[in-house]
Amino acid sequence: MTRFHSHTWPDLFFRRIKNHAIYDEYTKISMLRNPWDALVSAYWWDARAVENSHPLLIDAHDSFHVAQEKFEKWMHTITTDDDGIITAELGSAISPFGLTALQRVSLINEKFVHPSVDHYIAFETLNNDYVRVCRELSVAQHTLKKFKAGARKLKRHYSHYYNSHTRDQVANKFPKTITRLEYVFEED
Numbered sequence: 001m002t003r004f005h006s007h008t009w010p011d012l013f014f015r016r017i018k019n020h021a022i023y024d025e026y027t028k029i030s031m032l033r034n035p036w037d038a039l040v041s042a043y044w045w046d047a048r049a050v051e052n053s054h055p056l057l058i059d060a061h062d063s064f065h066v067a068q069e070k071f072e073k074w075m076h077t078i079t080t081d082d083d084g085i086i087t088a089e090l091g092s093a094i095s096p097f098g099l100t101a102l103q104r105v106s107l108i109n110e111k112f113v114h115p116s117v118d119h120y121i122a123f124e125t126l127n128n129d130y131v132r133v134c135r136e137l138s139v140a141q142h143t144l145k146k147f148k149a150g151a152r153k154l155k156r157h158y159s160h161y162y163n164s165h166t167r168d169q170v171a172n173k174f175p176k177t178i179t180r181l182e183y184v185f186e187e188d
Contacts, residue, residue, distance in 0.1 A: 003016075004016065006147075007108055009108065009111035009112050009114070010028060010030065010111070010112070010114040010116050010117060011111065011114065012111075014116075023116075027118045027119065027137060028114075028116050028117045028118050028119075029117070029118065029119045029120075029121060029133060030112045030113070030114065030117040030119075030120055030121070031112070031120070031121045031122070031123055031126075032109070032112060032113065032120055032121075032122055032123065032177050032180060032181050033109070033122070033123035033124070033177075034122075034123070034124060034158070034183045035105075035106070035109065035170050035171075035173070035174035035177050035178060035183060036158045036159070036162060036167065036170050036183075036185055037123075037124075037158040038105060038109055038123075039075070039101070039102065039105050039158075039170055040071075040152075040158040040161050041151070041152070042101060042104075042105045043058075043071060043074055043101070043161070044151045044152040044153065045148065045151050046074070046079060046101065047151075047153070048151050055070075056070045056073055056074045056077070057070070058070050058071065058154060058161075060154055064160065067160060067161060068160075068161060068162060068163045068166070071161040071162070071166065072163070072165070072166050074101055075100065075101050075102040075166060075169070076100045076101070076102065077100060077101055078098040078099065078100060079098070079099065079100065079101045079104055102169060102170070102173055103173070106170075106173035106174055109174065109177055110173075110174060110175075110176050110177060112177075113176035113177055113180045119133045119136070120180065120181060121133060122181055126144065127144065130144060156188075157186075157187075157188035159185065159186065159187050159188045160188060162185070167185050170185075171185070
């Protein structure tokens with residue numbers, strides 16, 4: 001049986017399917033997310049597994065400067081996904097020392113912008129885009145389930161975590177995503 005994980009990008013999907021001829025017969029749909037928000041989401045997903053005393057864990061009492069400093073340090077910390085599957089899938093893209101959080105998230109997310117994709121759904125407008133795509137394809141709509149909700153311990157706008165340097169670093173690592181859905185960095 002062929003297995004797919006929740007972050008299976010188009011090229012990986014194509015490599016895994018047994019009958020490559022059917023690939024073109026299907027409509028390909030991909031979801032993208034504002035990269036600045038996506039990186040904050042990845043931070044909180046990683047943070048769920050650390051102790052409350054961890055030096056990079058952002059606390060509600062941290063000033064903007066301290067929060068931005070911790071977030072920047074995390075961005076440049078060598079990390080891996082929970083089970084190593086996605087990291088293994090990236091293969092030759094990985095340096096012998098591993099990937100920083102910024103590299104890991106950008107390498108994966110940028111793979112979802114692909115010439116074979118027929119429709120894009122933006123995470124920020126998920127329900128509206130889902131309804132639009134269902135209508136365009138004349139398929140039944142279903143209630144979308146929420147996954148991985150609640151990982152963010154602090155409900156702050158993503159701009160809270162960035163200084164001008166880290167904001168530019170994300171812009172440089174996600175050019176295809178930013179261009180495809182015309183994302184811009186928004187202040188709270």
